[in-house]
Amino acid sequence: MKKALKWIGIILGSLIVIVFIVAYVLISRWDSRTEKKYDIAVEKLTIPGDSMNIARGKRWLPLCQSCHGEALQGKVFFDDPKIGTIYSPNLTAGNGGIGNKYKDEDWIRSLRHGVNPEGRPLVIMPSKDFHHFSKEDLVDLIAYLKKIPPVDNIKGQNRIPAFTKILMQLGAFGEIISAEILDHKAEFQIAPADGPTAEYGKYLVQLVNCQECHGKEYNGGKSPDPNSPLGPNITAGGNIGKWSSEQFMKTLRTGTTPEGKVLNDTFMPWKHIGQMPDDYLTGIHAYLHSLPKKETAKLN
Ligand code: HEC
Numbered sequence: 001m002k003k004a005l006k007w008i009g010i011i012l013g014s015l016i017v018i019v020f021i022v023a024y025v026l027i028s029r030w031d032s033r034t035e036k037k038y039d040i041a042v043e044k045l046t047i048p049g050d051s052m053n054i055a056r057g058k059r060w061l062p063l064c065q066s067c068h069g070e071a072l073q074g075k076v077f078f079d080d081p082k083i084g085t086i087y088s089p090n091l092t093a094g095n096g097g098i099g100n101k102y103k104d105e106d107w108i109r110s111l112r113h114g115v116n117p118e119g120r121p122l123v124i125m126p127s128k129d130f131h132h133f134s135k136e137d138l139v140d141l142i143a144y145l146k147k148i149p150p151v152d153n154i155k156g157q158n159r160i161p162a163f164t165k166i167l168m169q170l171g172a173f174g175e176i177i178s179a180e181i182l183d184h185k186a187e188f189q190i191a192p193a194d195g196p197t198a199e200y201g202k203y204l205v206q207l208v209n210c211q212e213c214h215g216k217e218y219n220g221g222k223s224p225d226p227n228s229p230l231g232p233n234i235t236a237g238g239n240i241g242k243w244s245s246e247q248f249m250k251t252l253r254t255g256t257t258p259e260g261k262v263l264n265d266t267f268m269p270w271k272h273i274g275q276m277p278d279d280y281l282t283g284i285h286a287y288l289h290s291l292p293k294k295e296t297a298k299l300n
């Protein structure tokens, strides 16, 4: 009896040691990925300061607001007692913001390559999606960002428990280090002519990355946010199949679908997507309707 207990003790003890070693290895791998230095050959672009460019750049503001706040002043981007707290940085030139420090090449490095001015990879910031911006659109966006009104807001300290680092290392939240997966030498994409077309809708859908939450084939997916409901099927096989482009637009402007479902803005950023001009939402609707009609993916 004593012998058996001793062996159980040894086995349990060894298991605990193994779990600690695995956890340690996963955490240090995560840390080394986020501390890695990237030396990026940033594209040389001239950022004009005229009002035309600034006005055109403002079109893209909704793509940033859901994470960086209405005035891009930075905010608590994610907060969960178990998983941790993550702040998004203040992008303005106010106190605590990056606006005064950033040079043109820093904006390009962050937005297009997902790397900060010190060469550290940005985490969560979706540069892998913004990499799809055409050269002209990126230039306009930066022209606008350089002119946003300063707001004082000092970024809080992120709290990322060891357990969350393990989950991140295991890929539980998806590809959250854009710098690792981007082809940093790729040419700029050419944007189609802007208008209410499926072609332009496709361009927009890449920038917002509807697939991240609605699935690779748009027929349903799991959002990277562990607290989120499933992303519904947005091919013609889902509710959208029955919606006219006006109904689609109304859904994204009001957050209520023709079926009467109220969409939660914390998980489905309709308040920001819905700020896009009519033509753009019409284009997105046309693109989604041009996709193969799919049955809803089986997810659990
Ligand atoms: C899904 C949420 C999300 C969206 C959308 C998003 N960001 Fe970010 N962004 C973040 C987070 C989180 C960080 C902090 C990353 C870090 O420090 O590792 C960040 C960092 C940045 C940085 C680097 C700041 C620094 O400290 O050097 C810039 C610049 C930036 N974002 C600009 C933008 C712009 C412009 C847009 C819209 C076109 C945008 N972001 C959209 C979440 C987001």
Ligand code: HEC
Residues within 6 Å of the ligand: 204, 205, 208, 209, 210, 211, 212, 213, 214, 223, 228, 229, 230, 231, 232, 233, 234, 238, 239, 240, 251, 257, 261, 262, 263, 264, 267, 268, 269, 273, 284
């Ligand atoms: C960050 C994750 C995320 C992104 C990005 C996202 N969605 Fe969603 N979407 C959701 C979730 C989650 C729901 C379900 C919300 C709920 O149940 O409250 C949803 C619901 C919807 C609905 C309602 C569908 C129905 O049948 O009721 C539509 C339409 C929609 N999204 C369109 C889009 C489009 C178009 C894009 C890209 C331009 C997009 N979404 C980007 C997460 C996302």
